[in-house]
Amino acid sequence: MATQTKGFCKYCGKEYAKSGMVRHLSSCKARKAKLEKAAEKTKCGYFQVIISDKYNKDYWLIVEINENATLIDLDQFIRDIWVECCGHLSAFEIDGMSYESMPGDFFWGEPPEDMHHQLKKIFKVGQTIGYEYDFGSTTKLVLKVQDYYIVGRKKEKITLLSRNNPIKILCSQCGKNEATWVDSQRLYEEAPFWCEECMRERAKEGIDPEELDDWDEDLVNGDEFYEMLLPVCNSPRMGICGYEGSEEYSNQFVPDEG
Ligand SMILES: [Zn+2]
Ligand SMILES: [Zn+2]
Ligand SMILES: [Zn+2]
Structure with a gap:
């Protein structure tokens, strides 16, 4: 269990x-x-x-x-x-x-x-x-x-x-790092979670290695995959519609003292 x-x-x-x-x-x-x-x-x-x-x-x-x-x-x-x-x-x-x-x-x-x-x-x-x-x-x-x-x-x-404290979710690509993104198009499929590292690896595919030094957001702009990614957050609505997490409450609840 x-x-x-x-x-x-x-x-x-x-x-x-x-x-x-x-x-x-x-x-x-x-x-x-x-x-x-x-x-x-x-x-x-x-x-x-x-x-x-x-x-x-x-x-x-x-x-x-x-x-x-x-x-x-x-x-x-x-x-x-x-x-x-x-x-x-x-x-x-x-x-x-x-x-x-x-x-x-x-x-x-x-x-x-x-x-x-x-x-x-x-x-x-x-x-x-x-x-x-x-x-x-x-x-x-x-x-x-x-x-x-x-x-x-x-x-x-x-x-x-x-x-509840944030649920630790592992990247479904490498199985090692904590996931920070969820692919909203594949939420109920096999491997919806991504860590920063695997996301960068994916972005490198098909890109001239010369260009990699200045890898930045522009290289992935227009790639539909990246537009479908939503942040991993402490909510039952994670990955649904355009849900990006709470603006007012942090994922980790902080007690008054202790
Ligand atoms: Zn990974
Ligand atoms: Zn919505
Ligand atoms: Zn108490």
Whole structure:
């Protein structure tokens, strides 16, 4: 069995796999100390939500969300950290009800809701929620409402408590170096991953060796292969559509201390 991906606790920096982290977060001393410090502040309810890829459980996020936040806030967070490529549509599926980013035409059944709904009106602890981004090359996620608690109010609506560390992917050409690029056209085929070295080797093929000294981007311009490469990143949407990774969040989650 493959080893599960691990991540760091935001508060103390300890490393656990997903379920271990969920247990740890409820007893983390550094977190408790922080919550006690904030105890005299105005109180507010928070949901703890575990977000994972529907198929590849190695991708996970554990977040804390203000109960007054809306699905729009949560959708924006998921886009920012994991999926946004070209402003595709998205939807949450909660209790058989669809909440869409842009509810448009519908042909039968209940019309979809929009995302102007506060979490406290629709989330229940224990609930499993579906999420889809892009109805063409869809990224499917599963959200589990893990917990609800009342603590001192924080400035930010959503706090990332932990996430899986980047998954090390080897170059499928040399099998040695860590891959930095994925061939989006061959994502589901045999050898989609490339390291910098193998990419350069490939670029040299068919090029006059005289020119190699000043190998640069220009030599590969116009070669369709290079236009199809996307960066390897810590997201279930890696290699899909034009996804190039998150602009706001680095692939490696950095704890506050530890
Ligand atoms: Zn901790
Ligand atoms: Zn796209
Ligand atoms: Zn390689």
